[in-house]
Amino acid sequence: MKAVLDHVGIAVKDIGAALAFYRDVLGLEVEAPEEVASQHVRAHFVPVGGPNLELLEATSADSPIAKYVDKRGPGLHHITLRVDDIHGALAQLRARGVRLIDERPRPGAEGATIAFVHPAATHGVLLELKQAGEAASHQPLAISHDVRPSPLQPPASVRDASVRRFSLGDLELISLCDGFIGLDGGAMFGTVPKPLWEQQAPPDGRNRITLAMRPLIVRGARTMIIDAGLGDKENAKFEDIYGVQRERNLEQTLADAGLTVDDIDIVLASHLHFDHAGGFTVRDAAGRVRPRFPRAQYIVRRGEWEDATHPHERNRASYLPDNYVPLAEAGVLQLVDEDATIMPGVKVRRTGGHTMHHQMVLIESGGRTAAFVADMMPTTAHLPLAWIMGYDLYPMDTLAAKKAFVPDAIAHETLVFFEHDPAIAAGHIREEAGKRRVVPAVTG
Ligand SMILES: [Zn+2]
Numbered sequence: 041m042k043a044v045l046d047h048v049g050i051a052v053k054d055i056g057a058a059l060a061f062y063r064d065v066l067g068l069e070v071e072a073p074e075e076v077a078s079q080h081v082r083a084h085f086v087p088v089g090g091p092n093l094e095l096l097e098a099t100s101a102d103s104p105i106a107k108y109v110d111k112r113g114p115g116l117h118h119i120t121l122r123v124d125d126i127h128g129a130l131a132q133l134r135a136r137g138v139r140l141i142d143e144r145p146r147p148g149a150e151g152a153t154i155a156f157v158h159p160a161a162t163h164g165v166l167l168e169l170k171q172a173g174e175a176a177s178h179q180p181l182a183i184s185h186d187v188r189p190s191p192l193q194p195p196a197s198v199r200d201a202s203v204r205r206f207s208l209g210d211l212e213l214i215s216l217c218d219g220f221i222g223l224d225g226g227a228m229f230g231t232v233p234k235p236l237w238e239q240q241a242p243p244d245g246r247n248r249i250t251l252a253m254r255p256l257i258v259r260g261a262r263t264m265i266i267d268a269g270l271g272d273k274e275n276a277k278f279e280d281i282y283g284v285q286r287e288r289n290l291e292q293t294l295a296d297a298g299l300t301v302d303d304i305d306i307v308l309a310s311h312l313h314f315d316h317a318g319g320f321t322v323r324d325a326a327g328r329v330r331p332r333f334p335r336a337q338y339i340v341r342r343g344e345w346e347d348a349t350h351p352h353e354r355n356r357a358s359y360l361p362d363n364y365v366p367l368a369e370a371g372v373l374q375l376v377d378e379d380a381t382i383m384p385g386v387k388v389r390r391t392g393g394h395t396m397h398h399q400m401v402l403i404e405s406g407g408r409t410a411a412f413v414a415d416m417m418p419t420t421a422h423l424p425l426a427w428i429m430g431y432d433l434y435p436m437d438t439l440a441a442k443k444a445f446v447p448d449a450i451a452h453e454t455l456v457f458f459e460h461d462p463a464i465a466a467g468h469i470r471e472e473a474g475k476r477r478v479v480p481a482v483t484g
Pocket residue numbers: 311313394415
């Protein structure tokens with residue numbers, strides 16, 4: 041595993057005396073303390089030009105820091121290594137029989153996820169593993185139900201490209217990231233005035249806002265990918281117009297999830313716009329376009345296929361035939377006519393609105409539900425009912441679909457995947473005192 045030293049934790053008995061040394065004698069800067077309520081600890085970070093020092097002060101007698109100081113006196117308490125994938129790191133340690141204090145990661149300071157390894161395994165040093173939280177999780181995220189955006193909403197310039205794993209009953213859901221594109225902010229928010237949407241999604245100098253492309257892997261009886269991002273077939277002019285920012289491609293984000301294109305049995309399309317179906321095909325060395333997932337059946341709704349293969353003036357720019365026509369030629373295309381179960385626990389439901397046959401994916405296992413809503417609600421900012429994209433061909437149908445879906449998602453605590461949200465891959469919609477908001481789900 042790749043790990044870097046993040047900080048060194050020092051248990052202190054008397055914070056005043058400790059500050060008198062670290063701050064006043066050494067002359068170091070000490071940041072405003074942060075309370076970690078679950079641990080009954082107050083943490084004072086001391087930046088020292090690399091890994092920080094962290095002075096830990098107990099806030100109650102049953103704090104682990106109080107117990108530590110009682111038993112061993114103040115002193116070096118733990119060291120923290122930062123890892124990219126804490127789940128993977130714990131799995132690796134478990135596989136080697138390493139004694140852990142935390143079998144599963146839990147929330148730490150600053151929105152991070154942490155887990156402790158037992159000193160018995162580490163030759164006497166309490167070791168904390170930490171996966172840094174994205175800025176979005178520093179504070180509870182709130183998006184109001186009416187048109188007024190909430191001041192708590194983080195700027196959409198916060199980007200998170202990490203792979204996120206969730207378990208849902210017997211299924212594993214893995215949110216991938218195929219990078220980011222910039223689309224016109226006005227088009228993304230339809231009739232919503234710019235003074236409102238620009239607070240949620242700050243535009244660049246060309247009025248474009250940052251959007252992620254997040255395909256979803258569902259692992260169960262078979263391995264499915266829902267949508268596949270933009271792909272790699274477009275030229276520099278296209279990438280400039282659409283502000284394509286991709287540090288890594290789909291193969292790399294699949295690799296982060298421990299998968300390759302050969303693992304995919306089923307490719308399911310929400311619809312065939314280029315930012316969803318672009319990754320369905322690749323151009324090979326000979327310049328031929330072929331299916332990207334060599335073993336997969338590709339499942340597309342028949343009405344969407346008809347529309348994509350017979351575009352009109354209004355939707356033509358969104359449908360690029362190289363993304364889907366080669367699937368039919370290769371004999372890997374399967375058209376479904378209506379709402380159906382695609383594999384155990386996974387079914388499609390037509391929403392219409394964005395395109396006539398746009399569909400979302402409902403996932404159910406072990407009494408829990410998840411939904412991949414695609415372009416019905418592309419980002420968490422699209423939660424308010426009237427925040428509907430200008431791109432939508434049938435906006436009143438989008439409105440009806442949202443009106444049906446959102447109360448249901450609240451009632452069933454559905455884990456909702458937001459395919460285009462730059463910072464939040466998934467979350468739960470909550471309603472309190474008539475206000476709706478999305479509470480981000482980091483993992484689960
Ligand atoms: Zn679309």
